[in-house]
Amino acid sequence: MKTRFARRTISTAIGTVTAAALAGMAVQAQAAQEITLGHTLSATSHYAVGAQAFKERLEELSDGAFTVNEHTSGSLGGEREMIEGLQIGTVDLVITSTGPLGNFVPETYVLDLPFLFEDYDQARCVLDGELGDELLGKIGEHDLVGLAWTENGFRHLTNSRREVLSPADAEGLRVRTMENEVHQEAFRQLGARPTPMAFPELFTALQQGTVDGQENPITVIVATNFWEVQDHLSLTGHVYSPAIMLGSPIMFDGLSEEEQEWFREAARASAEATRAEVSRLEEEGVALLEENGMTVQTDIDIAPFQEAVQPAYEIFTSQHGSEMLERIQAEAGNC
Ligand code: EAX
Numbered sequence: 001m002k003t004r005f006a007r008r009t010i011s012t013a014i015g016t017v018t019a020a021a022l023a024g025m026a027v028q029a030q031a032a033q034e035i036t037l038g039h040t041l042s043a044t045s046h047y048a049v050g051a052q053a054f055k056e057r058l059e060e061l062s063d064g065a066f067t068v069n070e071h072t073s074g075s076l077g078g079e080r081e082m083i084e085g086l087q088i089g090t091v092d093l094v095i096t097s098t099g100p101l102g103n104f105v106p107e108t109y110v111l112d113l114p115f116l117f118e119d120y121d122q123a124r125c126v127l128d129g130e131l132g133d134e135l136l137g138k139i140g141e142h143d144l145v146g147l148a149w150t151e152n153g154f155r156h157l158t159n160s161r162r163e164v165l166s167p168a169d170a171e172g173l174r175v176r177t178m179e180n181e182v183h184q185e186a187f188r189q190l191g192a193r194p195t196p197m198a199f200p201e202l203f204t205a206l207q208q209g210t211v212d213g214q215e216n217p218i219t220v221i222v223a224t225n226f227w228e229v230q231d232h233l234s235l236t237g238h239v240y241s242p243a244i245m246l247g248s249p250i251m252f253d254g255l256s257e258e259e260q261e262w263f264r265e266a267a268r269a270s271a272e273a274t275r276a277e278v279s280r281l282e283e284e285g286v287a288l289l290e291e292n293g294m295t296v297q298t299d300i301d302i303a304p305f306q307e308a309v310q311p312a313y314e315i316f317t318s319q320h321g322s323e324m325l326e327r328i329q330a331e332a333g334n335c
Contacts, residue, residue, distance in 0.1 A: 031065040035251070038076035038085075039095040040199040045223035046281065047095045047243070048072060050150055050274035054093075054245070057266035062259070068093075078198030080179050087143045089250035095270075097152045097243050099178030107138040110324050112182040113316060114309045115302070117240040117332060120154075120282075124275065125335035127242060131328055145247035148267035150274045152241035153217025153282070158230040161212045163297055165234065167191060167308040176202055176214040185312045186238070187215075190305065206230060217241055218285035219278055227292040234297045235286075236305060245270060 037054065039047040048070070055068035076082050076091055080100035085091035087104075102109035110116075117123035126132060127149040139146035157164055157175070164170050171191040177183045179196045187194035195211050205211050206229035213230065220226075221233065245267040252260060286296055317325060 033066050035066055035068045035092045036071060036076075037068055037093040037095070038071040038082050038091050040074040040079055040082075041072065041220065042223045043070075043072045045072075046151070046153075046219045046274050046277040049277040050095055050245075050270040053273035054266045054270035057269040058262055061262040061265060066259075066262075074198075074200030078200050080198065083144065083246065086145075086246055086248040089248050092248050092251040093147075094246045095150060095243060095274075096246060097178065097241050099180045099183070099241075101139075101244065102180055102182065104144060105139050105142045106320065107324065108135055109180075109182050109316070109320060110328060111135070111242055112180055112239065113325070114186045114239045114312060115306050116328065120240075120275075120279070122332050122335045123240045123242070124151075126328055126331050129331060129335075131324075131331055139244075139246070143249055145249055145252045147245040147247050147264055148271045150243045150245055150267075150271035151278050152243040153219045153278050154237040155215045155217050155239050155241050156221075157213060157215045157234045157236050157238070158221060158226060158232060158294075159213025160206070160209075160229070160231045163232055163234070163295065164236075165297055165300060167304050173213050174211045176205060176211045182312065182316060183239070185315055186309045189309045189311050191308075203229060217278070218289070219281045222281055222285050222288060225292075227289055227294045231293075231295060232297070233286075233289060233294050235300055236302065237300075238302075238305060238309070243274070 035058070037051050039051065041047045051068070051070045055070065058066050058068060076085065079094070079096040080103065082091055082094045083096060083100060083104055086094055098108050098111050102112060117126070132149050136146035136149070157170070159173055159175070161173060162169060167190050173192045175187050175192045175194055176197045177187055177194045179198065184194040184196060197205060197211070202214055203224060206214060206226070214226070215238070216226070247263065252263070255263065286298070290296055
């Protein structure tokens, strides 16, 4: 017959084990910090490929101490809105183009100048180099954390009015641009009528004819099914559109140095995955768009476009100086 003492020992043992198990679970639950990551593009886009790579790398490096929640398709708002969210801590990470970034970090406007880079190798080389790091550092002075340069792609013009082979064909076209003064100036110089607009509003604006056209890389035109609302694509390649993974200083400053390095490493892995997807779509995207009924003008003489937008450079240097521009042009020449 079990004595009272034996029963007490057993129940104490059970109690101890349960407490330990609960403590263990509490530690586990506590450690899994949820990180929100937003972007404006679809769940099949090149940004989503990057977000997935970030999630996998961070969860691996942190052994599950961080989990990443991706919010696609502008569900957290347009890019400018999400960047504001980073500054007030309503979102932790954002993958965004540099479109609205200049409004927060004017030093990055230089990257939005038309025809600044000749090709992907040159652009990637400059952004992965000293100047790219310097600009990431500048971002850190504006209540944001620049984690890594990633990619959107070379931007091309689409519209539903007519074929565009020269600046004269763009005359009077109402073209949606990003909320970026350098881009607006470039399209003004082309004779078009630039209409700045957040990306989540664009598809409906094209559908309803509020604007005639827009400009984006093949990656975005494919990811957003723009063939449903646009007939013509002109491969103008008028500007290289970098993207960037930004962090909220409110979230980032709360991390240890080791954790901050995990985020940077995962952001670099994200950029690599996105660039690979951009390269794939540069190969395969045009055929896909033609299959879906778009007419694509591939053989565009860009010299008249370059000439037409030249005044945008003068306006830029009069407002922002020419030092960084000259350094980028020199660096690009060495790449
Ligand atoms: O960053 O707004 C734009 O046209 C951007 O290319 C898009 O949001 C992806």
